[in-house]
Amino acid sequence: MSQTTPTPAATGDATARSGPSRAGGFGEAKRSVGDWLLGVLCRSSAGVMIAMLVSLLGVLTWSAWPAISAYGLGFLVGTEWRVNELQRPVRDDAGKIIFRDGEMVTETVPQMFGALPVMYGTAMSSLLALMIAVPLSFGAALFLVRVAPKLRIAGPVSFLVEFLAAIPSLAYGLWGLFVLAPFLQEYVGPTAERWLGGVPWLRWMFYEQVIVAGRLIERPIAMTGRDLLCGSLILAIMVLPIITSVSRDVLKGVPRSQIEGTLALGATWWQSCLGMLRYGRSGLFGAVMLGLARAAGETMAVAMVIGNNNQISASPFAPAATMASLLANEFQDPGEGLHRPSLLYVALVLLVMSLLFNVVARWFVVGKGGGVSAAH
Amino acid sequence: MMTRWIRCASLAASMLLAAVAVASSKDVRLSGAGATFPAPLYTLWVSEFQKLHPTIKIDYRSIGSGGGVKAITDRTVAFGASDAPLNAREIEALGGPDAIVHIPTVAGGVVPAYNLPGVTAELKFTGEIIADIYLGKISSWDDPRLREINPGVTLPRLAITPVFRTDGSGTTFVFTSYLATQSPIFAGEIGAGKQVNWPLGQGGKGNEGVAAAIQQTRGALGYVEQNYAAANKIAYGAVRNSKGNFIRATPATMSAAGEGHSDALKGTVFQANIWNAAGPDAYPISAFTYLIFFRNLDNLVDAADAEAFVKFVRWAVSDGQKFAADLEYAPLSPEVRAQVESVLDRVTHKGQPLSTAK
Numbered sequence: 153m154s155q156t157t158p159t160p161a162a163t164g165d166a167t168a169r170s171g172p173s174r175a176g177g178f179g180e181a182k183r184s185v186g187d188w189l190l191g192v193l194c195r196s197s198a199g200v201m202i203a204m205l206v207s208l209l210g211v212l213t214w215s216a217w218p219a220i221s222a223y224g225l226g227f228l229v230g231t232e233w234r235v236n237e238l239q240r241p242v243r244d245d246a247g248k249i250i251f252r253d254g255e256m257v258t259e260t261v262p263q264m265f266g267a268l269p270v271m272y273g274t275a276m277s278s279l280l281a282l283m284i285a286v287p288l289s290f291g292a293a294l295f296l297v298r299v300a301p302k303l304r305i306a307g308p309v310s311f312l313v314e315f316l317a318a319i320p321s322l323a324y325g326l327w328g329l330f331v332l333a334p335f336l337q338e339y340v341g342p343t344a345e346r347w348l349g350g351v352p353w354l355r356w357m358f359y360e361q362v363i364v365a366g367r368l369i370e371r372p373i374a375m376t377g378r379d380l381l382c383g384s385l386i387l388a389i390m391v392l393p394i395i396t397s398v399s400r401d402v403l404k405g406v407p408r409s410q411i412e413g414t415l416a417l418g419a420t421w422w423q424s425c426l427g428m429l430r431y432g433r434s435g436l437f438g439a440v441m442l443g444l445a446r447a448a449g450e451t452m453a454v455a456m457v458i459g460n461n462n463q464i465s466a467s468p469f470a471p472a473a474t475m476a477s478l479l480a481n482e483f484q485d486p487g488e489g490l491h492r493p494s495l496l497y498v499a500l501v502l503l504v505m506s507l508l509f510n511v512v513a514r515w516f517v518v519g520k521g522g523g524v525s526a527a528h
Numbered sequence: 529m530m531t532r533w534i535r536c537a538s539l540a541a542s543m544l545l546a547a548v549a550v551a552s553s554k555d556v557r558l559s560g561a562g563a564t565f566p567a568p569l570y571t572l573w574v575s576e577f578q579k580l581h582p583t584i585k586i587d588y589r590s591i592g593s594g595g596g597v598k599a600i601t602d603r604t605v606a607f608g609a610s611d612a613p614l615n616a617r618e619i620e621a622l623g624g625p626d627a628i629v630h631i632p633t634v635a636g637g638v639v640p641a642y643n644l645p646g647v648t649a650e651l652k653f654t655g656e657i658i659a660d661i662y663l664g665k666i667s668s669w670d671d672p673r674l675r676e677i678n679p680g681v682t683l684p685r686l687a688i689t690p691v692f693r694t695d696g697s698g699t700t701f702v703f704t705s706y707l708a709t710q711s712p713i714f715a716g717e718i719g720a721g722k723q724v725n726w727p728l729g730q731g732g733k734g735n736e737g738v739a740a741a742i743q744q745t746r747g748a749l750g751y752v753e754q755n756y757a758a759a760n761k762i763a764y765g766a767v768r769n770s771k772g773n774f775i776r777a778t779p780a781t782m783s784a785a786g787e788g789h790s791d792a793l794k795g796t797v798f799q800a801n802i803w804n805a806a807g808p809d810a811y812p813i814s815a816f817t818y819l820i821f822f823r824n825l826d827n828l829v830d831a832a833d834a835e836a837f838v839k840f841v842r843w844a845v846s847d848g849q850k851f852a853a854d855l856e857y858a859p860l861s862p863e864v865r866a867q868v869e870s871v872l873d874r875v876t877h878k879g880q881p882l883s884t885a886k
Contacts, residue, residue, distance in 0.1 A: 235696070236704075236721025241712050249712065256712060261719075334744060362664035362727050364717060371667040374687035376730055376745045460694045460731030471730050481694035481733050485592035487723050488617070 212500040219265065219493035227497055230266015233462045233478075235487040237262055247366065265494035267501060269462040273472040274502075277380055277458065278447040280468065281387035286440055288388075289395035294425055296396075297403040310400070317393035325453035328386040329378075333457055336385075337377030341469055345375065357467045373469050376459065381468040383458035383477075387450055391443035398442060398517070402435035403428055438517030445509035449502065451476040475502045556836040558828070561589040562596020562609030563698055564734070565636060565753055566817045569855050570609070573848050577840055584836045593698045593722065600820050606828055606837055607821040609633075611698020612722055613799040614820060622820070629823050629875060630797040631868045632816035633844060635786040635858035637754040637777040638703045639764035639813070643742050644669065649681045651765035652774045655710030655804075655812065658767075661749055662690050662707070663714060664728050669747060677768075684747075690729030691741045691750030696722040699735070702815040703751045706803035754782070755856035769812040770804050777811045782858035785814035793867045796823050796874060814858070825877045834877035842872050 213220070223230065238261035241249040250257045292313060300306035348354045362369045406428045414424040429436065459471020460481055473481075475498050486492040560570075567590035574586045591599070593610040600608030601621050614622075614630060622628050640653050657673055660666045666673065670683045693700050701722045708715035718724050730745070732738040735756045742748045742762060754777040757764045766776040775781050785805040792800035802814050819841065825834040845868045849859040860868065875882060 232725060234719075234725035235723040236719045236725075238716060238719040239708075240716035258716070329740065329744075337745065360728065364663045364665060364713065364727070369664050369667075371664060372687055374689040374745070374747060376689055376741075376748075378730060378741065378744075455733070460733075461726065461729060463728070473731070481731065482696070482723070485594040485696045487594060487696045487721070491723075 209500075209503065212496055212503060216493050216496035216500050219490050219497040222490055223265065223494075223497075227265065227267055227494070228271065228501070229268050230264065231268050231464065232264045232266050233269065234264045235489075235491050263489050263491070265490060265497075267475070267494075267498050269464050270473050270475045270478045270498060271501070272464045273380070273458070273462075274448050274474040274476070274505075277383045277387055277454065277472065277474055278444055280380070280384035281391060281447045282440060282444060284385065284388035285391050285395060285443060289392055289439070289443075290399055290429065290436065292392075292396045293399040293403050294428070296400045297428075298425065310397070313393050313396050315393075316389070317397075321390065321450060321453040324386055324390055325456035328382060328453060328457040332385060333377035333382050335377070336379075336382050337375055340381075341375030341377065344469070357469065360465055360467065360470055373465075373467055375469060376471070378457050378459045378471060379467075379469050380458065380465075380472040383454045383472065383474070384468070386453050386457055387447045390450060390453065391447050394446055395439050395443040398439035399432075399436050402432040402439060402517070405435070406431050434516045438513040438515075441509050441513030441516065445506050445513065448474075448509065449476055449506050450474075451480045455480040475499075556584045556833050557587070558584070558606040558833065558837050558840070559587045559589070560596075560607040560609060560819075561591050561599045561605050562607075562820075563593045563611045563817055564590040565611050565698055566609060566634060566857070568755070569634060569852060569857050572851050572855065573840075573844050576848065576851060577843055580843070581836070581839070584840065586840060592696065594696050597820070600822075603822075603827040606825075606833075607819050607841075609817065609819055611815065611817045612701040613801075613816075613818060619797070622822075625795055625797045627823055628796065628820060629871055630799065630818055630820050631841075631845070631871055632786075632798060632800070632860060632864065633819055634849070634852045634860065635782050635802065635814055635816050637782045637785075637811050637814045637858070638699050638706075638751050639754045639757050639777050640767065641739070641742055641750050641752050641757050641762045641764040643744075643746060643748045643763070644684065644686070645746055646684065647681060649678075650763075650776065651681065652677050652768065653765045654768040655707055658749075659707045659711035659714035661688055662692075662726065662729070663711075663717060677774075686747040689745050689748045690726070691738050691745070691748050692726045692729055692731055693734070693738055693751075694723075694731035695733050697734075698722065698815070698817065699751065699753055700724065702803060703813060705801065706813045709804050754778075758856050767812050769808075769810055770806055771808045771810075773808055775809065775811045777813070779853040779856055779858045781809055781811035782814045783861060785810035785812070786816060786858060786864060787861045789864055789867075792864075793871070796871050798864075798867060798871065823875055824879060825875060828877065831877045831880065831882065834875070835882050838872055838875050838882055842869065845869065 219227065239258040240261050242257045242259050244250050296306055296310055296313075300309055345358055349358050358373055359370050360373045362371065410431055411424055411428060414427045419427065454474055455477035458473060458477055460473050460477060461471040462473050462478065463470070465472065479495060479499060482491075483495050486495060567588065570588045574588060577586070578584065588609075593612055596608035596610050597614060597618055599605045601618075619625055619628065619630075640658055642651065644651075654677060657666060657677070660673075667688055669686045669688055675683055701720065704718065704724050705720040707718075708720040718726065730741045730748070732741040732750075735752050738750045738752055739756065739760055739762055742750045752762065754764070764777070766774040769775050784807045785802045786800075787807060787810075789800045789802070792798050800816060802816060804812050805814065821837075825837065828834045828837065845860060845865055849865070852859045
C-alpha cells in the first residue's frame with residue numbers, strides 16, 4: 153500500500169474562507185490511477201446531481217406546459233380550482249333564472265385552475281409552524297450549547313431531538329389524525345370560542361363566508377380539529393429537529409472569547425445568550441429557512457390533518473390545503489383536460505419555491521461572510 | 529471453459545422457453561384495472577371463477593375509474609372498469625362506440641352518512657336538503673327543513689360539517705349528478721363530476737378518508753358507497769325518491785333503481801343513469817358500474833384468451849350475480865342482463881366470432 157503525501161488542499165485549511173481551494177485539487181504531484189478514477193467518479197456524481205435537478209425542472213415544465221400556456225402567471229392569483237364543467241343557469245338582470253319553453257336556460261362554464269388558495273395555505277401553515285417551532289428550537293439549541301454540557305446530557309438530548317427527524321411523516325400524520333385533531337376538536341377549539349368568540353374584532357376567527365348563487369352567507373366555522381391550526385402544529389413538530397440541530401451547530405460556533413467578553417462586561421446569563429443569538433443571526437436565519445423549506449414541502453402528514461379545502465380563510469380553525477397536500481390528494485387519478493398539467497404546474501411552483509428557500513438559507517448559513525457559519 | 533458456459537446457458541434458456549411454452553399452453557392470464565367501488569366484488573368473482581376454471585388467471589387492480597379508462601385506452605389491460613359511464617370524448621379516444629363494449633356489471637348506491645351522537649333514529653333526507661347543506665344554506669342539524677321531514681326525532685343544535693372526497697371518484701360523480709338534478713343552484717355552483725369544487729367543509733381521500741372524517745367529527749355529514757358504510761357500521765339515512773317515498777339503500781332498492789332500461793343499449797354501448805329513478809321502491813342515488821373492453825379483442829394474444837375472457841364476463845353477469853347481494857351490491861335485473869348477454873355474442877377476436885357466442 154503506497155502512502156501518498158497529503159497535499160495542502162487535502163488537509164484543509166481551517167481559516168480558508170474562500171471555499172474549496174483550487175479547481176481539480178486531486179493531488180497534482182503524483183497522479184495514480186486511483187486518484188484519476190476518484191476524480192472522474194466525484195465529478196460525474198456531482199454532474200449527475202445537477203443533471204437530475206435540471207431534468208426535473210425540464211420535465212415538470214414540459215408536462216405542465218398546457219396549463220402554463222393556458223393560464224400563464226394568472227395561475228398564481230386564480231382562486232378557483234374546479235375540475236368539472238358547470239351548467240350554470242343563466243340569470244336576467246334582476247337575478248331571476250331565465251326559462252325558455254319551460255326549460256331552464258344554462259351556460260357551460262369551463263373548468264378552471266388557480267393556485268392561490270393552496271399557495272396561501274402553504275404560506276400560512278408554514279409561517280404558523282415557524283412561529284411555534286422557532287422559539288422552541290432556539291431555546292433547545294441554547295440549552296444544548298450552554299446548559300446540557302454542564303449536566304453531561306448534551307449527547308442524549310441531541311440524539312432525541314435528531315431522532316424526531318427520523319420518524320416517518322406518516323406516523324406524525326396518524327398521530328395528528330387520531331390524537332391531536334380530536335384533542336383540538338374537543339378542547340382547544342371550544343375553549344378558544346368561549347373566551348374569544350365574543351370579541352368583535354376576532355369574529356373572522358370563528359365565522360366563514362360562503363357565496364351561494366351571488367348571495368353572501370355567513371356561518372360559524374365548525375370546530376373539527378382538522379384545520380390550518382392542526383396542520384401547522386404537526387408541521388411545527390416536524391421542523392423542530394432540523395432547526396434545532398442546525399442552530400445548535402451555529403451557536404456552538406460562537407467564539408468562546410465572544411461569550412467570555414460579554415460576561416466580563418457584566419452581562420447576565422440571559423444577556424450573554426442574547427449576544428450569542430445576535431452573533432449567529434445569519435446562521436440562525438438560514439436554519440429557519442431550512443425549516444421553512446421542509447414545512448412547505450411536507451405532504452402526507454399535512455394532507456391527513458389540514459382538512460383539504462381549497463379555500464382562502466383567515467381563520468386558523470378553517471380547513472385549508474397546501475400545494476403538497478393538493479398533489480397528494482389529486483395526483484393519483486387526475487381528471488380530464490388541464491387537471492394533470494395544472495397539478496404539475498403546482499409542483500413546479502413548489503419546486504421553484506423550495507429551491508429559492510434553500511438558496512437563501514445556504515446564502516445565510518454558509519455563503520455570506522461575517523457572523524458564524526455552520527458546517528452543514 | 530467458454531464452450532461449457534455457452535452450453536450451460538443455452539440449456540438453461542431452452543428450459544426456460546419450454547417452461548414458458550408449457551405455462552402458456554395451460555394457463556390464460558388476463559388483467560383488468562379500474563374502479564375501486566366494485567373491487568371487492570370483482571376480487572370475489574375472480575376467485576370463484578377460478579374454482580370453476582383453474583387455468584384462467586385474472587388479475588384486477590383497483591386503481592380508480594380514471595386509471596382504468598386510461599389503461600384500456602393504452603391497451604395495457606384486457607378490460608377497464610369505471611363507475612362513471614364514459615363520455616363522448618373518452619369513447620372517441622377508444623375508437624368510437626362501435627369499437628368497444630361498454631356494459632354494466634352491478635349497481636350500487638351512495639348514501640348520506642352522518643355522525644350525530646345521541647340520535648339513534650334513522651334520519652331522512654331529500655336531495656334538495658343535501659344540496660343546500662353542501663352549499664352552506666343549511667348549517668345546523670336543527671334546521672326547520674330537517675325537522676319537518678324527521679318528525680319525532682330530536683335533532684341537536686349542532687353545526688353541520690359537510691365532508692367530501694378530494695380524489696376523483698365515481699362516488700362523487702354519482703352523488704353530484706343526482707344532486708344536480710335536485711337543485712339548479714347546486715348544478716350551477718358546484719356541478720356534477722368525478723371531482724368538483726366544494727365551497728366548504730372537510731375533504732378526505734377515498735372512502736376511508738371520508739369515513740374517518742365523519743367518524744371523528746360530531747355533526748359531520750358525508751357521502752360514501754353504501755357497502756362501505758354497511759361494512760364499517762357508519763350510520764346513514766334514507767333519501768326521498770322521485771315518487772316521494774323515503775328509501776333506505778339496500779341491494780333490493782338499488783336493484784329496483786336499475787330495472788327497466790330497455791332503451792339503454794345503443795349498439796354495444798349500454799349507458800343508463802339510474803339516479804332519481806322512477807320506481808316507487810327505487811333508491812334515488814344509485815348507479816351502475818361498468819366494464820369497458822374492445823369489441824374486437826385484438827389486444828389479447830390469441831383466440832383462447834379472448835374466449836376465456838368472454839366466458840368470465842358472461843359468468844359474472846349471470847351466475848356471478850348471486851354473489852353481489854352478499855357484498856351489498858345490487859344484482860342486474862333480468863332485462864338488463866339479457867341485453868348484456870346479447871352484446872357478448874358480438875365480441876370477436878381478429879375479426880373472427882368466438883366459439884363462446886350463442
